Amino acid sequence: MKTSTSRIGLILLILWSSPFFVPAQPPEAIQYQAVIRNSAGAPLVNTPITLQFSIWEDALIITKVYEERQSATTNNFGLVSAAVGNGVASVGNFSNIKWGIGAHFLKVEVNTGAGFIDLGTTHLLTVPYAFYAKNVANDKDEQNLSLSGNTLTISKGNSVLLPAYAPGPGISIVGNTIGNTGDLDVLNEIQQLSLRGSILTLSKEGGSVDLEGVALTLPFSKTLNGSNQTAFQIINSTTGNGIAIHGRQGLGSTLALAASASIWGDSRQGHGVVGHSSASGFSGVLGQSNVSGGYGIHGVGANGAVGSYFESSGTGAALATGSGNVGIGVIDPDVKLEINGAIRVNSNVGRLEIGYPNNGDKWFFSTGDGGESLILSSQLSGASANQRVFFNKEGRVSIGTTTPEGRLKVLHNSFLKDPQLLLVESGSNDYTRLTFMHQNSDNFWTIAGINQADSTQDRLNFFHSGFGDVLSLNGKGIVGIRTISPISDLHLVHRLIEEFSTESGRMGLRLQNAGANGNFWNLYVQNTTGNLELYFKNTLKGSFNDGTGVYTPTSDERLKKDIQPMGSTLEAVLKLQPKRYRFLEQPSNSPETLGFLAQDVARLFPELVQHGGDGGGDVYTMDYSGFGILAIKAIQEQQQRIEQQQKTIDQLLQRIEALEKAIAQPKNQ
16 A cells, blocks of 8 residues: 655654753753654554654755654554654764754654655754753852851851860961961972881881781692681771782783772783582582673673683583572573573584483474574474475465465375365454465455354355355255355356446346357346346347247348348248157157257248357257247238138139029020
């Protein structure tokens, strides 16, 4: 369905979407909402679209400082929401826009599938965030502290009376002036620490301290045997960055004081920290955290390095987990394994399996054709695998075969209880439906089937969105066309000629030959008279009367040509030989038929006999209705003869009468 969004009616809401109103900071995003409509003004509901936002720095809309695109989907009301600044940028950086300098304009474009359409440009006016930032910048909150005697005063505020203080060594207070009476030499401030034995001394009369009581002796190549004892312990009690033990190995290793760690190992030629255990159930390195958000072991990869790497030199697992869930790209996984992102299986050497352990029943995904096709297979315990579903690179799917010629192919040796496709309706007294439609049209076809307690009420209907049920088949094999309640084996409710501006003969039931001539007949029931009419190639040829059943062929003078009188037929009619006979397939005790032999009639009246047909059939047929015409013509000829004979008789009678009179006259004299 083609849509247009030119001059779409919009509900435009522009809000600053920063989580805090921080002075002099640009907003993180601009909230945008709109209702997308088609050219008819109807909302485009649940439709994927692409939005393009651009920000311009001047009123002439010449300098583009930022542009981005976002994909979104409208909701049930055609509403779409987006945050300008969170899309994929193609021009500029949203965080670098100088909002405080000059005017800024927002241009919005939308693509619903036929290219981007300009929805207009909006001047970004001052919002609450900007008002707040402006007020902070212009605020005058400067205050001064002053001390007069022992009175401390803040301008635009109040005063506090301070207690009397005595200056310490090296400090003098005269009125409101604090002075330095100590050592003013700036060249004697450098002091040095020195350790001799257990005496730690600070130069320039800084004093000394004896460390003998707190001296620490580290064990070296010695053994400690004691329960709940530590051979070596160093504690750094700082709450900030600090390290208790730092080990450095190799040239170029450094001390990272910006970290917090009990043990920090740094090496440029080897491992930073190495742990080894030969005890079953124990680990070479154990990490534990009992604080939410903490990590037992944390690996970080920088500059292309791998954060964590596990391998096994034998048949054991390189990585195994106990209780708890595993998250990849997610901190709080809800299931045993949760991945925030894509997952890839190298199907050239492996596959993705789901099933029971110890070689139990399972399903697995694999690929074929060098990764171009996806195969879903099943494998029972102790049996070979069977390919069940096959997907090729063109999106074709096959079940039971790896050669999907169509979009969906099912290869299966079916029977009544195991068909290729089974559709089951869950609603009460409702149809099971299969619908067909084109993406560019709202029209559709639906094949719908329903089962009832009475098999005569079971129906399979062919439904069209524009014409309703056009074909129905019930459980007893009775077919209805344009009716869902067929009574006869084939029940056709045809259209009326008056309903359509078309020539007669195109309605009703048509019988057509598949040959090149395309000959056809139509049967049509008259709505006015109830007669059954016969049409050949849309021309009325005759009808059966609805009351008597008598057939009357078409005899309209307007439909005839080459009209001429018939010649003499009486002599030929007299040669006709009526017969009594039975057809070959009739039993001997069946009633006889009265008629003629077509071959005999053909020699006298070939117009009444037809011979041959499709396939070279050697059968004669005859028009018996034509004998009525022959009889009438013969009677007419016979009547002419009778009239001529009567005229001759009359003349002869007159002559006889005249002769008789002539003969009788002498006798009277």
